[in-house]
Amino acid sequence: MFIAKKEEPPVHKAKRANDLRVLALFTAKRNDHLVGSCHGHSKNWGINCPFYNAEFQGEIPKKFRHLSVYVYDVSNKNSKVIGKVSLKKEELYKFHQKDHWFPLTQQDGDTEVQGKVQVEVKLGEVLTSSCATDNTTHRLAVRVCECSDLTVINGSCNPYAVVSLSYGKSRNKEVKRTAVKKKTICPQFDEKFFFYFDKSNNQDKTNYAFDDFMSGELSVSLFHDDSKVSREVLGNMFKGAFLGEVKIPVREIDVSKPHIAWYCLQAKENHRSCQQPLGSLRLRISYSADYVFPSEYYNGLRELVLESSEAKHVTSSAAFILGEVVSNREDAAKPLVKLFLHHGRLVPLIHALADWEMSNTIDPNTLFRGNSLLTKMVDELMKLMGIPYLQDTLQAFIDQVVSEAKPCEIDPKRIKDGEDITANLANLFGYVTECIDNIVNSSLVCPSVMRDVFSTLKARAMLNYPDNSAVRHHAVTSFIFLRFFTAAVLSPTMFDLHSDILDAPVQRTLTLISKSISAVVNCISSKSVSSSLAKQSLLQCVRLGTMARGPALLRGIGGTMVSKYALRSTGTFLSWVQASPPVPWPD
Incomplete structure (x- = not known):
């Protein structure tokens, strides 16, 4: 992170x-x-x-x-x-x-490297044809075995390896080269090269030469042979595209026995020192690694946590206690949702947590507005199970808003020259209506586990607040709309609804749409849908939802409301009912 x-x-x-x-x-x-x-x-x-x-x-x-x-x-x-x-x-x-x-x-190509190379190194003495008393010399045998996962250059990879050994004060350098392997990112070279250094009759010079040799550096570089002209006409004058290199100090190799190892390819070291400054980026990094044991080690803990859904007092259950002791309840909610969902016990746990939270909430208008274990678990459930459903419902709508880029700004202080605030309001209202239509038509394809959870929340709200019929709707809309649909419209990239960068005007349009739907939902869930007052308050909600600055802005749309909705939540289904005929805007 x-x-x-x-x-x-x-x-x-x-x-x-x-x-x-x-x-x-x-x-x-x-x-x-x-x-x-x-x-x-x-x-x-x-x-x-x-x-x-x-x-x-x-x-x-x-x-x-x-x-x-x-x-x-x-x-x-x-x-x-x-x-x-x-x-x-x-x-x-x-x-x-x-x-x-x-x-x-x-x-660039010199810094974007990947893959690794296997190299075998062996130091030994060999006989020479010299007539001297000591007719032996040291020889370093280097075998380039194979490579894996090399970078693809322009759709192909024709790799070859260049092996060099440099040592001594003058940095004597010998260079060897393998054959080219065509069309492979995992070439099998299996080629061996020998590097000799003579052994003098003078013992002091011998020791000095050996020490000098051991302070040397072995380099293995990989290149992509990308030019037929370079190979056949220019005699391999150009090396080709750089794929990475490995530099191995000879002193770090145990020369008493054959040494074979895999090395990760690195970028060129001298490339970094000659580049121009490009600026800086400030980051805060949090990196942690979790060590997971085999599943059977957690049998006791798993059973203890799963018993939370059947506990007489949920506050004494392991799941509830876990949500209290962690610094961030989201860290507890994620594994709990996955665990209880896998074992089919999520709904009973939501039932128990909802009863406890409702019994400890004095003002029902603040129900599920905090970051409790219950709200975090429902959030995680919607993210885990609802993303495909969300994409099927809103992705085409988001793409439409981005592609059309209709002006929807209705704040007089932000509107651009030449734009008509009445036309912008009509565009915004059309988007809001279409978005709600998409949500309405998707109610039957909502994942069954989400419908079961919302049905449970509604039933517990009816039992705990029998005299307040609005709470049953608020218990559902506070999640499915305010924490799911409107949040996705506001930030489509966070819900995988759009991957490209959004221009500022488009992001502003999505913000207005999201706030409009939120205001409409808040108005509907705060009134009884069977009351005639709901009609007028719904119109007031649309006025607030479109962020209009005055009644004149609403009258300019033509004096009528395009459509209106009432919330209906029956059984395990959440849907909207479109009312007819249209109702005139109030003065």
Whole structure:
């Protein structure tokens, strides 16, 4: 987990204040695990100092090598990487829960490497053809065995390895090269190279030469042979695209026995020292690893927690106590929902927690407004089971709003020159109506476990508040609408409804739609739907929901309401009833 905070002015000039985007990747073998993305606002820091204040969290691959954070310029259709921050897995503990400025580095083929290489090294003595008394010499045998998960360059990979040994004060260097392996990211080279250094008759020189040799460095570099002209015409004058390298100090190798090992390919070291400054990115990283034992080790704990749904007093149950002792109830809600859902005991636990929470809530208008264990568990259930349902219901609508980009601003202080506030209000009202229609028509495909939970909440509200019929609706709408549908409209990227960057006007439109639906739901759930007063209060809610600044804005739409709805919650179904005929706007 980490939080992207702010960026210092880079050399690159972005065109707009929100043109800089952050993307987080965990690099593991061939696949990059995308954690999330965000884009910032300049506020008071200038156009090249965006403030992100975005948090990404989630599970990551067990085996990863680097955490990479990329900064993009998205002022044009084709995003361009400005720079990146790349941290090794072994370095993450140094920055745990600390704000730190990281310099951006350049992204190119010399830094974007992946894969590994297997190398075998063996030092020995061999006989020579010399007539001298001591006719032996030292020889270093290096075998390039194989590679795995190399980078694909322009849709192909034709790798070959270059092996070099440098030693001595003059850094004598011998270079060897393997054959090219065509169309593979896991080449099997199995080629052996020998490096000799002569042994002098003078014992002092012998020791010196051996020590000099042992202070040397063995390098294995991988390249992609991407040019037929380079191979056949220019005699391999150009090495091709760089795939990564490994530098192994000879002194670190146990030369008393054959040494064979896998090495992760690294970027070029001399590339970093010559690049221009690109700015900095401030991050706060929290990285933790959980060690999980085999399932049978948790049998006792599992049974103890599952008994929470049958406990006489839920406050004495293991699940409730767990929600009280953790610093963040979300950390308890996630595993509890998965555990009880898997064993089919989630609804009884929700039943018990709802009874306890309702009995301890004095004002029913504040019911389920806090971050209790119950609210967190229902939130997690909707995220776990409801995302496909949410995408099926709202994704097409979100795409429509983004593609049409109709002006919907109705705040006189924010409206642009040339826009008609009455037309904007009509656009907004049309979007709100269409969004509610989509939600209405999706009621029967809502996941059954969510309907069961909402039915339980409604039944407990009717039992605990028999004299307040509005609470039964509020118990449901506070979750399915205020914490699910309207939250998804407000932040579609967080619910996987949209992946592209949203322009500021589109984000403003989605904000107005979300607030409008929230206000309508609050008005409906606060009145009895069978009362004639609900009709007039619903109209007032729409007025509030559209964020209009005065009655004149509503009269300008034509003096009639397009459609109106009443909330109906019967059995395990949640739906809306469209009323007819339309009702005139009140003066």
